[in-house]
Amino acid sequence: MTINVTDILTTKVRAVIYALSLLSLLFLETYSTTICPFIDGLRPSQVYRNLGFILILLIIYREVLYHVFKKPWKNFYLPRQTYFLSVIAWLLAGISAFVLHFVLYPNFPITSHIKLFGSFAILGAGILAQIEYVIFEMSYKKIAANEAYTTFKEKISQRILETFLIFTIAPVATLLLIISRYTYEGVLDIHIAKEIIYMGLAMVFASIVLAFTFKKSLKNDTKIIKDDIQKVKKGKYCQIQTINRPDELGEISYAIKEMANYIDDHAKKIAQLNQEIINTQREIIYTMGEIAETRSKETGNHVKRVAQYSKILALKLGLDGEEAELLKQASPMHDIGKVGIPDNILNKPGKLTPEEFEIMKTHAQLGYDMLKHSNKKILQAAAIVAGGHHEKYDGSGYPNGLSGEDIHIYARITAVADVFDALGSDRVYKKAWEDEDIFSLFKEQSGKHFDPKIVALFFENLEEIFKVRKMFQDTE
Structure with missing residues (x-):
């Protein structure tokens, strides 16, 4: 008017x-x-x-x-x-x-x-x-x-x-x-x-x-x-x-308004482009994680479940939503180092020899070395997870024998999520464990293999964990 x-x-x-x-x-x-x-x-x-x-x-x-x-x-x-x-x-x-x-x-x-x-x-x-x-x-x-x-x-x-x-x-x-x-x-x-x-x-x-x-x-x-x-x-x-x-x-007032609108429009475009880059990074990470699992005859749903478990545990542990989401996006790369492991070892149906196991253990360091040079948050987090998810709370893990809180929280969370899903899934070298057997192992290894606080949170939130497992269950 x-x-x-x-x-x-x-x-x-x-x-x-x-x-x-x-x-x-x-x-x-x-x-x-x-x-x-x-x-x-x-x-x-x-x-x-x-x-x-x-x-x-x-x-x-x-x-x-x-x-x-x-x-x-x-x-x-x-x-x-x-x-x-x-x-x-x-x-x-x-x-x-x-x-x-x-x-x-x-x-x-x-x-x-x-x-x-x-x-x-x-x-x-x-x-x-x-x-x-x-x-x-x-x-x-x-x-x-x-x-x-x-x-x-x-x-x-x-x-x-x-x-x-x-x-x-x-x-x-x-x-x-x-x-x-x-x-x-x-x-x-x-x-x-x-x-x-x-x-x-x-x-x-x-x-x-x-x-x-x-x-x-x-x-x-x-x-x-x-x-x-x-x-x-x-x-x-x-x-x-x-x-x-x-x-x-x-x-002057009108010019400031025009400038603000111009900046706002371009800031939104930049934010949109950044989001597209982030989404692309996420897709690449999921794809690379699935490639690593496929080489070892495992399904892509394994990395999806581990990602969801990791986010649940991160939130329950007190990490903020942004950090929990970052871990969810990074955790699928936990076994990326397996692309450097020979097929005859990676997919061997029986027990590995001590020499073969030493070669298998190198996948953690290989994964870290592949990702550590990136300055992107998501890839830095992925490097941490890849290099530390086989460290053990008592210091007996690999590749660096870290213990307690010297192991990054991302790696400690992913270790619980990965082991739970790995034990509960069929692999070329074993059949899936029963849940009760997995729970017994977790209770036994709390404070040894796993961070006891994370194990406690795992048991407190089994209902959410099971919902994720059902949502991303493997198909024949």
């Missing part, structure tokens, strides 16, 4: 600007009588009657202009459009005051009527309209918080210069008009000085109010820009705000 002028002019905004208009007209009465001796000669009832009539006309001019020109002008800042309409309304009110006094008081000199019009131009179209401009901006920002302003044809320097000139010319013009009146009358005394000071202070007060409001607006918008920069640094690209300004600050 397009925001228009009437959207800015909420009931609250209208109440404020019309209250300001009334106060300005009352001040204008004092101002006019100060600069023009003929108006000073009118009775108060005449003055207030005329002011009331002009106030009604001013309201009518405003409402008609706001309604007729409510649609946004192309490539134009909406609060500035509303500001210009207010300026026009004040000038029309000044013209109306000129005509009214010209008709009612034809004996007044033309300069008196011109001074009256000038007071509307100086105080209304000049000073008060500037204050109204700030009010319109504040209202616009509230209702256009989610709008993206993309046209930047104004400059902060021009806005400041415009305001500076208005608040410089207005007091100077006022001073000259007052001095001209009393010079004409030949009267310059303390009373005149007080009137000059009074007018000057009123304009200074208006200048301070406008400057303070303008400063607050700039400060708030600058803070939004600073906050947006911090959000970009922290990667919070979707939380960027934009400020609806037609000047340099608005352009």
Whole structure:
């Protein structure tokens, strides 16, 4: 939905600007009588009657202009459009005051009527309209918080210069008009000085109010820009705000938003590519693990079961989800070193000789050496598992005779998962063990072959273990 002028002019905004208009007209009465001796000669009832009539006309001019020109002008800042309409309304009110006094008081000199019009131009179209401009901006920002302003044809320097000139010319013009009146009358005394000071202070007060409001607006918008920069640094690209300004600050805000969207889009693409790489790595690892198992006449489901068992035990042991998932993806490579073992040893149906067993034992070191040079987390974890899954808790394992917690936790977990699945599966050299026999072995080897904490967790979570075994059971 397009925001228009009437959207800015909420009931609250209208109440404020019309209250300001009334106060300005009352001040204008004092101002006019100060600069023009003929108006000073009118009775108060005449003055207030005329002011009331002009106030009604001013309201009518405003409402008609706001309604007729409510649609946004192309490539134009909406609060500035509303500001210009207010300026026009004040000038029309000044013209109306000129005509009214010209008709009612034809004996007044033309300069008196011109001074009256000038007071509307100086105080209304000049000073008060500037204050109204700030009010319109504040209202616009509230209702256009989610709008993206993309046209930047104004400059902060021009806005400041415009305001500076208005608040410089207005007091100077006022001073000259007052001095001209009393010079004409030949009267310059303390009373005149007080009137000059009074007018000057009123304009200074208006200048301070406008400057303070303008400063607050700039400060708030600058803070939004600073906050947006911090959000970009922290990667919070979707939380960027934009400020609806037609000047340099608005352009900077819009540029930050565009930059954040660009970074966010490319970050997502990079994350997607990284995920594809990770998925490819996982597939390769599973495939290599299955190749190693196939060479030894074992099924690919063995590596899948070991992976799932390892993740269950890792989570129960207290590893976080990311690390448990890493172990799950790495554990299928635990026997990758078997690709370097001769077939006659790897697939020998009977018991291996001591010499053959020594050759078989080298698969752990072979697997580690194959993977250790990678800087990828998943392959580093796979190297750890491949090199340490035959180490024993009491130090009697191979290839390095490590013991206790000197054996990496990944290797200790995989050892339990691998032995359980290997004993419970048919191999070329043996038949699958019964579960009770496996459980007896685990109890016996707890603290010897296996980490006792992991063995305890294994028994505590047999239900989950059996679900995995059923899900990935071998087919004939």
